[in-house]
Amino acid sequence: GNSVTQMEGPVTLSEEAFLTINCTYTATGYPSLFWYVQYPGEGLQLLLKATKADDKGSNKGFEATYRKETTSFHLEKGSVQVSDSAVYFCALSPNFNKFYFGSGTKLNVKP
Amino acid sequence: DVKVTQSSRYLVKRTGEKVFLECVQDMDHENMFWYRQDPGLGLRLIYFSYDVKMKEKGDIPEGYSVSREKKERFSLILESASTNQTSMYLCASSPAAGPYNEQFFGPGTRLTVL
Numbered sequence: 451g452n453s454v455t456q457m458e459g460p461v462t463l464s465e466e467a468f469l470t471i472n473c474t475y476t477a478t479g480y481p482s483l484f485w486y487v488q489y490p491g492e493g494l495q496l497l498l499k500a501t502k503a504d505d506k507g508s509n510k511g512f513e514a515t516y517r518k519e520t521t522s523f524h525l526e527k528g529s530v531q532v533s534d535s536a537v538y539f540c541a542l543s544p545n546f547n548k549f550y551f552g553s554g555t556k557l558n559v560k561p
Numbered sequence: 562d563v564k565v566t567q568s569s570r571y572l573v574k575r576t577g578e579k580v581f582l583e584c585v586q587d588m589d590h591e592n593m594f595w596y597r598q599d600p601g602l603g604l605r606l607i608y609f610s611y612d613v614k615m616k617e618k619g620d621i622p623e624g625y626s627v628s629r630e631k632k633e634r635f636s637l638i639l640e641s642a643s644t645n646q647t648s649m650y651l652c653a654s655s656p657a658a659g660p661y662n663e664q665f666f667g668p669g670t671r672l673t674v675l
Contacts, residue, residue, distance in 0.1 A: 493666035
């Protein structure tokens with residue numbers, strides 16, 4: 451089956467710290483992988499995506515690399531800001547239109 | 562600017578009431594989805610639709626129904642609301658075909674059933 455597992459939160463960091471949020475997946479076939487972000491009081495919005503193995507998605511200083519050998523898509527950012535405080539969801543979409551989301555990881559960044 | 566709108570941001574209903582949650586998208590997307598979001602459980606798919614008048618059950622359809630009479634509108638119906646349906650409800654849409662599409666989300670409706 452298809453499923454996504456991501457690290458439990460909350461993750462609390464100081465401003466300018468390095469961020470890693472782990473995400474691993476189980477899938478049939480060759481899914482596309484996504485990171486979505488949800489800011490307080492808002493819906494989810496796409497942060498980045500990767501459609502095949504070894505692809506790197508990037509946006510707003512965040513990066514994630516599609517690792518087929520370890521079935522992972524870890525989210526990283528070199529220097530977080532207070533404005534990055536949000537809930538981050540890892541997701542996959544196999545060869546049809548359904549999406550499977552992880553449980554979300556809350557990030558708190560302190561000044 | 563692409564948009565998915567939901568009829569209410571906050572809604573309070575009583576047990577046993579019939580509840581309608583409306584979602585409208587202006588992107589001419591074929592696919593539309595309803596999720597509920599609960600702490601620690603992430604997003605769980607309730608129903609989705611690939612076309613007008615078409616619907617398919619997601620992972621947790623019990624207690625819910627949906628209606629899609631027009632391409633841009635997808636309604637979620639709670640026939641008889643119960644307290645365990647208190648949750649955040651998110652609507653999303655995506656274009657048809659292919660595994661590379663992203664989903665566009667509305668702002669969510671926080672429903673409280675008393």
